[in-house]
Amino acid sequence: MDKVEKLKITRELGYDPYPPNSPRLIQINDFLKNFYQFLKNKKKKIWLGGRVMALREHGGIIFVDLKDFSGKVQIILKKDYTKEFENFEKIADIGDFFCFYGNAFLPQSKEKSLLASKWFLLTKSLKNFPKEYYKVRDEELLVRKPYLKTIFYDEEKETFYLRFKILEELRKILWSYGFLEVETPILQTHYGGALARPFVTYLEALKQKLYLRIAPEIYLKKMLVGSFEKIFEIGKDFRNEGIDREHNPEFTMIELYWAYQNMEGLMEFTEKVIKELVKRINLIKAQLKGKKIKKSDLYKIEFQNKVIDLGKKWRVYEYVSILKEKTGLDYFNNDLKDFLELTKEKKIEVNPKIMTKGKIVDEIFKKLIRPYLIEPTFVIYHPKDLSPLAKSHPQKPELTLRFQIYLAGFEIANAFGELNDPLDQKERFLKEAEELKKGNPEAHPYDETFIEALEYGMPPAAGLGIGLDRLITILLNKSSIKDVIYFPFVKF
Secondary structure, three states: OOHHHHHHHHHHOOOOOOOOOOOOOOOHHHHHHOHHHHHHOOOOOEEEEEEEEEEEEOOOEEEEEEEEOOEEEEEEEEOOOOOOHHHHHHHOOOOOEEEEEEEEEOOOOOOOEEEEEEEEEEEOOOOOOOOOOOOOOOHHHHHHOHHHHHHHOHHHHHHHHHHHHHHHHHHHHHHHOOOEEOOOOOEEOOOOOOOOOOOEEEEOOOOEEEEEOOOOHHHHHHHHHOOOOEEEEEEEEEOOOOOEOOEOOEEEEEEEEEEOOOHHHHHHHHHHHHHHHHHHHHHHHHHHOOOOOOHHHOOEEEEOOEEEEOOOOOEEEEHHHHHHHHHOOOOOOOOHHHHHHHHHHOOOOOOOOOOOHHHHHHHHHHHHOHHHOOOOEEEEOOEHHHOOOEOEOOOOOOEEOEEEEEEOOEEEEEEEEEOOOHHHHHHHHHHHHHHHHHOOOOOOOOOHHHHHHHHHOOOOEEEEEEEHHHHHHHHOOOOOHHHOOOOOOOOO
């Protein structure tokens, strides 16, 4: 029978298919955990509620597989016991939400069950659900309709449960160190804080062009000027770039700023925070599986059939040193022509008309070096034209106080000893503005509001950004960030 026809019958029989209240009292998992206590107490009746995942009828008995967020249980309805049994037969469908009231019951199959004396309709489903044992095998459909993925696949639901627990635990760790979570604008009159192409929008009320933020960095540093000293923000950033296993047009970042801290201190702190996060998530994973984890495995993760131990001291390489080691080219002694020959040989796409030497070299780094940085690795002291917001190295002024963290071949973090000299920052912005004029859409724009803020004085500080989608992809052993973003961007 057509589901819309069943909806009509439901109403004709006097049931509200979308009632305002629900009698559900406990979660299914709590019922199953305390099943034998409920079984002993025959007078103890309870309500269980959830989505109907399967219906089986056998000689005046209906077996229902009922599922909520916590788990799945069998509900048994009997013709001579359950009130309005015939009406349930007429209106119930896979995908509907029901509540059932009854006692714990152990049938001959020994499957923990609830014997329902009555039922209550919560929601009628109007779409045909495939029977659970068929599931949904259309991967494109699952990306476009992720709610089907987490209805039918418990492991996918667990992925997103763990994603949200990772964000929760990260917040707890930072709060424990005295960091304050803050908010900054997403709609910005000046975009900045990274080298990226922005999304452009328009504010009708003021007839003004606006940008979706590519990073919260500029605003967070203005808060340092405004006397906040240990702050972080977890939120969405937007970059008008490609879509692949590491990129989505909108993504989740954490940016953290720490006044009176330096690059080395932030490196040590970041390593400590990520290790603590890995330990906590490993414990949560073990708890979900009902297992204990060995002390030696607390800091280990498995990613694409490789076991990575984050508990060991992390490697540290200087950017120009590892570049020379892996390519044979010296950043300072080899000219642009040498690097362009290498890009041609390795088929790395670059545009020398709009890209500086530093940006061309960084494309080489991304393609030839980054994929092999599997163990947790710091890469430090990047060239200045790649780092317009970082302090200059005091002994090597052509380099900056900057570090990146690589793990499992992904870049997961970027950090600076923050530039707080307004004159130096202005000079760098002017150079970036020239790059914009040449046609480089990822150059950093000139921002006079930030220069003005720096002129009031910003304390020495270190700042960190972590791409949380990438980090979560690694921690949950997924192949792409789209696997850990509930609504990844898809073309409709």
